[in-house]
Amino acid sequence: MGKVTQITHPLILHKLALIRDKNTGSKDFRELVEEVAMLMAYEVTRDVQMEEVEVETPICVTKCKMLSGKKMAIVPILRAGLGMVDGMLRIIPAAKVGHIGLYRDEETLQPVEYFCKLPQDIQERDVIVTDPMLATGGSAIDAISLLKKKGAKNIRLMCLVAAPEGVEAIVEVHPDVNIYVALIDEKLDENGYIVPGLGDAGDRLFGTK
Numbered sequence: 001m002g003k004v005t006q007i008t009h010p011l012i013l014h015k016l017a018l019i020r021d022k023n024t025g026s027k028d029f030r031e032l033v034e035e036v037a038m039l040m041a042y043e044v045t046r047d048v049q050m051e052e053v054e055v056e057t058p059i060c061v062t063k064c065k066m067l068s069g070k071k072m073a074i075v076p077i078l079r080a081g082l083g084m085v086d087g088m089l090r091i092i093p094a095a096k097v098g099h100i101g102l103y104r105d106e107e108t109l110q111p112v113e114y115f116c117k118l119p120q121d122i123q124e125r126d127v128i129v130t131d132p133m134l135a136t137g138g139s140a141i142d143a144i145s146l147l148k149k150k151g152a153k154n155i156r157l158m159c160l161v162a163a164p165e166g167v168e169a170i171v172e173v174h175p176d177v178n179i180y181v182a183l184i185d186e187k188l189d190e191n192g193y194i195v196p197g198l199g200d201a202g203d204r205l206f207g208t209k
Contacts (some may be wrong), residue, residue, distance in 0.1 A: 002135060002177045002186075004167055007043045008187030011180050012036055016160065020198045026207040030083055031138065033132060033205065036160060036182065037087030044158050044180045045092065045129060046070075071153075073098055073125040077143050078115065080201035084130040084158065098122065100129075100146060102139045111139040116146060123151030132201040134162035135194050144174050161197060163188045 018024055019032045054061055068162040075081045078101040085097060101115030119125060129143055134157070139182055146156045148162055155177050157170060165188050172177055186195050201207055 002171065002175055002179065004171070004179045004181070005043065006184060007040050007180060007182055009039060012039050015039075015055060018180050019126055019160065020152055020196065022199065024204075026204060029204045033083040033160070033201075034087035037084035037130065037158070038090050039087075040158060040180060041088050041091040045072075048126065071096070071121065072126040073119050073122060073127045075100055075127055075129050075143070075147065077102055077129065077131040077139055080132045080205060081130040081204045083201065084160075088128065088130065098135065100126075100143045102142060102156065111116060111142045113142060113146070118147070122147065123153065125152070125154075127152045127155045128158045130159075131153060131157075132160045133194055133197065134166040134170070134179075136158040136163070136192055137166035137173075140166070140170055141173050143178055146172075153164075158164065160201075161185050161194055164195045168193075 004019055012086060015032050015036050017034070019029060050065045051068040052063050053066050055064045072095040073084055074088050074095050075098040076085050078099055091097060096119040099115060102111040102113055105112055125146055129140065140157055144157065145154055158176055158180045160182050162184050166186060167179060167184060170177060183203035185197060189195050
């Protein structure tokens, strides 16, 4: 069974407060999202498999722990998920990056797929799906379903903020997926936006309306 983990480190909460601030411009917003993603990566990768290897130090040969060679992939949900990729790659530079394009229909609030490009060996990789906001959960559910159809087995979802409704939706449809968030917010409003949230993450990242 998957689990829900809130990563409430003081540095993350401090930067998240700046991200929420409506007066934070696109440049600072992008940098803060990248920094929070990098900090969250430590917890998201806490249980990756390791193996014992021998390393020769300047003094002697010793046994050390290293990643077991398990391949990883970062898959942002376009557009906003892109803002978290560079921060993740600073910690996991060997990871491959896939892309899943989904947009939310403004009338039905349901996700519509328009792009999918994944590493050819996605079925052999630990996959981290990134999206700053988990609102209704529709986009994340579809992205995870698409990854499973492509053969991905070990999938984690990483978000900055989430609505309780979105978390519940993921747990119900994909109970095997671990969810990592900085904070779970209060609720969704009548328009499907997270309260208090941080506005439209894609628009704030890229300076669009």
